[in-house]
Amino acid sequence: MKKLLVAVCCLVMCLSFASCGGSGAGSMDKYISSIQSQMESMKDTLDSSGMKLELIQRENSLVYRYQFTTDIGDADAAKQTLESGMEQMASTFQAGLKELKEQVSGAESLIVEYVDKDGNVIVSKEYK
Structure with missing residues (x-):
């Protein structure tokens, strides 16, 4: 069951990146604001799956912070599953980074x- 939850979360993460096209926001704050409404439906989906999503500016980086709201059990197993999912989605993250760099100076x-x-x-x- 826990592996299924982690797999679902990886899929939702992929969909959240696919839906994040901004429109020339300029600054990180403006970019985050411009995609916030698109992220609300993803947040609702995650909430019902035992996770929450937060978009954070950390210096000149955009952080997608996924937090489990329930006990995940075996953290090592979850870590392996998440790392594997992130590896498989590396091109999606790189595309998200490209979009971010096009929209946000610096x-x-x-x-x-x-x-x-x-x-x-x-x-x-971290994707650079």
């Missing part, structure tokens, strides 16, 4: 991180 990277319900990082990957 954008340096896109970071995807998964954290457990207590806020401990399970997996984090």
